Amino acid sequence: MNVPNMLTMSRFAMIPLFLALYFYDHAVYALLVVLLAGLTDLLDGYIARRSGQITLTGTMLDPLADKLMMMSVIAALLIGGEIPWLAAAAMAFREVGMIVSSAIFHFRGKRTVPANVYGKLTTFVYYVAILFLFLDIEGGVEILWLAVALSFVTTGVYFMTFRRLNRAS
Secondary structure (H helix, E strand, O other): OOHHHHHHHHHHHHHHHHHHHHHOOOHHHHHHHHHHHHHHHHHHHHHHHHHOOOOHHHHHHHHHHHHHHHHHHHHHHHHOOOOOHHHHHHHHHHHHHHHHHHHHHHHOOOOOOOOOHHHHHHHHHHHHHHHHHHOOOOOHHHHHHHHHHHHHHHHHHHHHHHHHHHHHO
């Protein structure tokens, strides 16, 4: 297993750690785990591209790790009463839809759409919202709604790119 894939796998291990810290009232430490997960996401992609270590395993597990971490954070914030149900439901619907459709497309032998600027921007806005929510800074819920809206636009862009990629091949 290469370094980028180990970094990706570490994010799966960070999910229960985040949840334990959050639910045992260590919100700042839980936030640090989320930020560390974000950092490993940046690093694994950078290292994989820079060193030519991009693998099928990495391209499948990296977005899954990101989505599961994000769903864990949203679930925790929802249970903690920090975000509205509708925002959590919209995010869960989108994330589960992306996971399921990615799996279906993968097993049908379809080409995977690489990350693009819209996906990276969406992730950044989600992290800003999470930071605001955890630090109880005003506007966190509004930024979260912006991220939700942006995520659906990004999903549309991904599906258009997917169709174009798989029509050409």
